Amino acid sequence: MRHCRRKRLFDLAIAIPALVLTLPVQAVVAVLVARKLGRPILFRQVRPGLGGEPFELIKFRTMLPPDPRSGRLDDAARMTAFGATLRSTSLDELPTLFNVIRGDMSLVGPRPLLMQYLDRYTPEQARRHEVRPGMTGLAQVSGRNAIGWDEKLALDVTYVDHQSLGTDVRILVATARQVVRREGITADGQVTTTEFMGSASALVSAP
Template identity: 45%
Template sequence: MYEKYVKQILDTIIALLAIIILSPLLLVLTIVGAIKMKGNPFFTQERPGKDEKIFKLIKFRTMTNEKDADGNLLPDEDRLIPYGQFLRATSLDELPELFNIVGQSMSVVGPRPLLPQYLPWYSEEQSHRHDVRPGLTGYAQAHGRNTVDWDDKFAMDVDYVNNITFLGDVKIIIDTVKVVLKREGISSATSATMESFVDYCKEKGRQPRNV
């Protein structure tokens, strides 16, 4: 009942109210971001949503577009400026995703939307994380964030998909607030963000499902 009829309506109402209440902060972050990033303060990227349908995710930029001599982007840790680190530590970079929620491509709570190139590398079980709309936050983000390895993270995602409840969503939101305030799990043990899932699979000798 909740998942089928209530969740999406509630998501839209919450996102609209949040945009209205946080509009002064969104305006300030847009202006400061434009100055710090020397241009467009927003980062958009294609991500797979419900049923693997591709949509454009929008966030505040946390990294520059600096490239090496060959024209390749520098590693994340070299492009993540102090301002970006602040945005990530406070999760303020995620706020523009409220517009994705209003547009109904995302939910307040759900598995986080990842990269399209990861799709062939999911196991059959892991692919069920796309049975629902992706979330601004999710169970994995409230329980380890980037310190949890990919298999454990996806296991949490699938468990969430199979057990969606209103009280469960409320608890995840509360736990997320606690994690953000404590600034926990921002980086993995070996990366400023999170290691590539494709590299993770290759290290474990796995092959994409379409091979």
């Protein structure tokens, strides 16, 4: 409990100044998103948070809307060069600072994935929801989307078991280094990452 309070204060001490300092950058990005991708400017999606409870994640949009008439349905067809740049520089993540300040998320923790993944986790993998999801995490600085799902989820649980403010600082520093180098942005052959369909162990044990 004491660690949770310290972690929350740590998050606010960084997220509030970061939000204020990046507001001019966010204003420029918002204008560019409106011009190049249209409206809405923000991407909003319900994701599972602490204990699997849903919250609304906010980011800048990086993709064009689906358009069946033009065949623009999958991520590869919807992604633009501008959107790819936003993702590779993590500028699309700046509005997520609001989620941290509101208490939906932490600066560091397992990334918030999709609601439909909840019933695909093994009991061990589901432990990733024992802490608030993060803007970055151990899996992100250990390969991000370039590593497989089982490894990513195992790293999430490792973070849950070994979390500390010192670990958070190291992950934030490693994240900054990774953003500068633009490493691990996508999975092989994907513009983002593959869908998590459940691990082999979960599928074998399923009735």
